[in-house]
Amino acid sequence: MFDIQEIRSQFSILDQQVNSKQLVYLDNAATSQKPNSVLEVCHKYYTELNANVHRGIHTLSQLATEEMEISRRKIQQFINAKYDFEVIFTKGTTEGLNLIAYILTQKLKKDDEIIISYLEHHSNIVPWQLLCERTGAKLRVIPIDENGVLQLDYLDSFLNEKTKIVSVNQVSNALGIINPIEEIIAKTRKNTNAYIVIDGAQSAPHFTIDVQKLDCDFFVFSGHKMYAPMGTGILYGKQEILEDLPPFHGGGEMISTCSFDGTTYAGLPFKYEAGTPNVGGNIALGAAVDFICKVGQENIQIHENNLLEYAQKELLEIENIKIYGKKTKRTGVVSFNLEGVGISSDVGMILDKLGIAVRTGHHCTQPIMDYFNIAGTVRASFAVYNTLGEIDLLVEGVKKAQRMLS
Incomplete structure (x- = not known):
């Protein structure tokens, strides 16, 4: 009921x-309120479990690590990722999109093309503009009509051997329009080998996400728009793609070995989780998933x-x-x-x-x-x-x- x-x-x-x-x-499109069950998880972490994760043998560290990894698995199931290590904790959608744009730098060259749409949030525009500045690539934009509907005939004409990235949102934050991303993905797969990035900030709170069925390469969303704390988010990426690409940040947690002669990187997901994470927030994101699934x-x-x-x-x-x-x-x-x-x-x-x-x-x-x-x-x-x-x-x-x- x-x-x-x-x-x-x-x-x-x-x-x-x-x-x-x-x-x-x-x-709520800016940020949702948080149920008591999520707030209680945050409070419990800081009053009973507060410790850094993956780095300590003492009990609190082990317990905190276990709770955060349980949360990762809940999110894996929530978006139907194939593996839990394809789920990367971030600060939110904006960081996820910037991360992707940075690690794809080496895959682009001058006059390659990136396709986005007129319906994008600035967070799905500016990182690609910066990538174009770094590489000499060009940005192409799918236009809209007077109803805000994407004109996919333009996508058909844009797609070619120079297309390296297609990045669109699933739902417009400004208008609430649900974009036909299944059709966009199918057209892209048929005509190119481009990476497909989906901004799910406004879709994850509202309906079921299945990244395997979508067959996108990356999917990003924010926790704070789906009843979780601010400063939390997820980047999903296919295993083979994330393993092929370089790290984003360097530092603790993302290394396997480090010396002055060189560094080797940790496996997924830790390769992309440098530094102390928002442990309490990440655990609470799992609690937000529990809330959504219970309702x-x-x-x-x-x-x-x-x-x-x-x-x-x-x-x-x-x-x-x-x-x-x-x-x-x-x-x-x-x-x-x-x-x-x-x-x-x-x-x-x-x-x-x-x-x-x-x-x-x-x-x-x-x-x-x-x-x-x-x-x-x-x-x-x-x-x-x-x-x-x-x-x-x-x-x-x-x-x-x-x-x-x-």
Whole structure:
């Protein structure tokens, strides 16, 4: 049974008031709130297990190591990776994408090509631009139409023997659009030997991920958007690819032997986990996976889709509102503006006074905003603990903002 009140009871932060109003938290695409079960794991680590991992023979170190490796295996199952050592702990999606772009440097040369899309977060644009600067490669961008839909005919024309990397998100953080990555991967595999990178920051919290079925080479996501602490994330990479590529950071943990004459590197996953990890956070990421699996990924997806459909229906009753990507298949996000009544941040500030937390601005997707010739949008984004009643409060808040700003 999906019991929304029981789920909400697990998130203590939702009980508080903001500006003398009951908190309505609709900024989940930026970061989700954390259930008590995850917070308890963090607290337990620092009060009972605090020790560095993989480096000590004493009991606390052994226990901490065991808990972190259990978490790695939970995440392996969560994304259906073939091996647990294909799961690399990172600080989040941004670090994962930068890591991939750095270690692929030696695989590119002048005039090779990297394909991304107009729907990317800056984190899936800038690392590839930096890679182009290092190597002389060229960036090609799949355009969108007026609905925010990727124009895959351009992908067909882009793919050639010079294509070395194709990197796209599974879900747009700004618009919530679900991209056809299965089709993109199939087209890429048919026509090139390019590395395929999927940004799953906005998909991992919302529906089931199967990296083996997808047949991507890399998949990255953040823990803090899926009920885990900030500073946690995952890079999945196929074993044979990760073993072939160089390390990212040098230092402790990632070495097998080290001398002044040279260094040999540890095997996976430690080759890519230099330095002291966020042990407590990584263990808590496993607890977040437990929470998602206990609620049920299908239940989460159905509930969030109901929230999105209801929010769009009710918001469209407001005159002079524009919802971006409203005709597309989306998840978790409704992104909109009130036409002719100020800017998105004005609306966001009024909603905040009503206790409603939304995100405003360009959402680290300035190319999307440039395409629509706007400075930004108001973005309401949903999680498992949100309710239809909260959508009603959002709609009334938007109506009040419209009256005040007109």
